[in-house]
Amino acid sequence: MSAAAEGSGPTANAVTSDEGSSTTLKDQKKPAVALEEDDEFEDFPVEDWPQEDSEVPGEQDTHLWEESWDDDDTTEDFSKQLKEELEKVKANK
């Protein structure tokens, strides 16, 4: 006797037929950019894998995070506007 473990039974019915049923007015607002996706953390298709399969080849030393992001530029528009405002307020005193 052999057995097929996976079926498309009750759970599949429940999962696949939910689309569209939970649409509320809020959901109808069009989301921006390519951000719409499922929030559920899906099961992995495989149980185990070696660490190499998680590493982008040749990128071991690539830095993923910027720790120094202070913006020292005081010549762009934003800073100019702020400077103008400071001068204006001081002149009015």
Next chain:
Amino acid sequence: MATPTIDKFLTEIAGILREKNATQLRDYMVLEPPLPPLYNQIVSELKTSYPVFNQAPLEAKCKEFIPEYEESEEGGSWTSFITFLLKYFTFLRDVNVEQLVETHDMLKSLLNQCILALSASTGLVVLPTVISLSRTLARLAIGLDKRPDLIAHLTRRESTSGTEEAGERVTLVESSANVIREAFKKCLSERSGNASGLDRSGQPEGRRMGIYLTANLCLKLFFHCRKLRSAEQIFGNIYQQSPPLARFPASQRVTFLYYLGRYHFANSHFYRAQLALQAAYSQCHLKCLKQRRLILIYLLTANMILGRFPSTHLLHRPESQGLQEAFEPFCRCIAKGDLATFRRLTNLESENAEWFLRKRILLQISNRCEVLLWRSLARRTFMLSGFQGDTTNKKAPTLDLQDVLTLATLLERRALGLDNKPKSTKRPEHTNSIFMAKPTPAPEPEDPQGYIDPDLAGAMEPSGPDLPNIDTVESIITSLVDQDLLHGFISHKSLKFAITGSKATGALAAGFPNVWQVISGKFDDEVPGWVREQTSSGLGRGAAGPGMVVNLSGARPVGAASA
């Protein structure tokens, strides 16, 4: 009436039990349609020979093939397994998969019995079956939860039959999680082998193999129904009793670390969240883009809050699609100190607000990153108008708080649409307004004065927009100093912030230290819930023992403090 297929099935099950072939047993316990032809045969034999009203003959039949007490060296009883088998047959015979709610109830009860079989001394062989049933139950529960039309009638029933705290509603999802949690407890409390819980090859021994499989299913369900308190119990139990996480397969590690990171994130422990999520991300298979992306969203937010921004490189990875457009505007305005743009981005009306809200990261960004933004604004103000210091006369660099107020007012007015546009005085909705009830038109007062609660008698009507004043600015700067994000002291009398220690490094570097370095310097790498191979003594798990209370949500770290 002859039941050849059932007899054959039971003979083979008895053989599987003798050989202790756990995975084969799982493969035999088919539940979900379409059933293989032989199972349909079993169902029809059950229906004709063992009708619903009398279980005894079927039970006798099972015992005929599977002796209740094992006649081996180890001994042990199959009683609870036989009861499980009986329930399995009943399930096959009676289930109507069109009735999803009833199917769910039957499956829950079947899993319950399977867990009892797991607890028996002979129970290890049932573990894969328990996992498989738990997965099916979890899937069905979440599927049903997305069908409010099917479960509406249950809401009242559940609320009255809730076994947890009185008055608290136990949802269908939570009730499923509670059953799976029993399996988790059985796996975690395995006593076989030595104290480490590992066998000679370093693998988790016995039922412990199921610890993270069952825990992850519980966590999936608890997160789905937002019962973080219940998730906390899982993490607490694991932290005290589990073998090291590294000894379990990658899929289990990554899934667990994702939920652990989300849990710490939800508790405003962003540094711990970042550690767990970073580990999950680094171990996640490159091809599993959906999982990588979900991990990355929370990892990225936690890092932003802690003062670390994503590199362009990271934002160009395949799993980051669309994230650059969503997150970079925040990073830019935080670095600039652009409060006006920040307010617009965190506003509920903003372009991506709904996505950020659904991911449950909007309020965290709004509240926590504002702290970093005020630091940047103070820094920019200092660059534009601060006194840079005079070493010869030993005068410290100072920042005039009045200047910070000037700029903060400008930017807040801009955010409120008051800047250069005197016509539009309507204040845009602030994020926090989602917590406020919409004002309902007051009914016509019988008393011309209307009703005024004694507590509010004489209170002033709020008028005008909520703009900062010098007290707000002073308290914000004080708070930044307190969090070590600004280095110096405040003169309340002259309303100035003076930078100390500027001699060696210069005023900017001394007064406005690197955010990430300040924050990360305050924490060690211990993450409650995460059992690591080598633990530092005296901290966390190093000191954990039976009966110890593990507090997972204690005081807030600096990354969690608001200005």
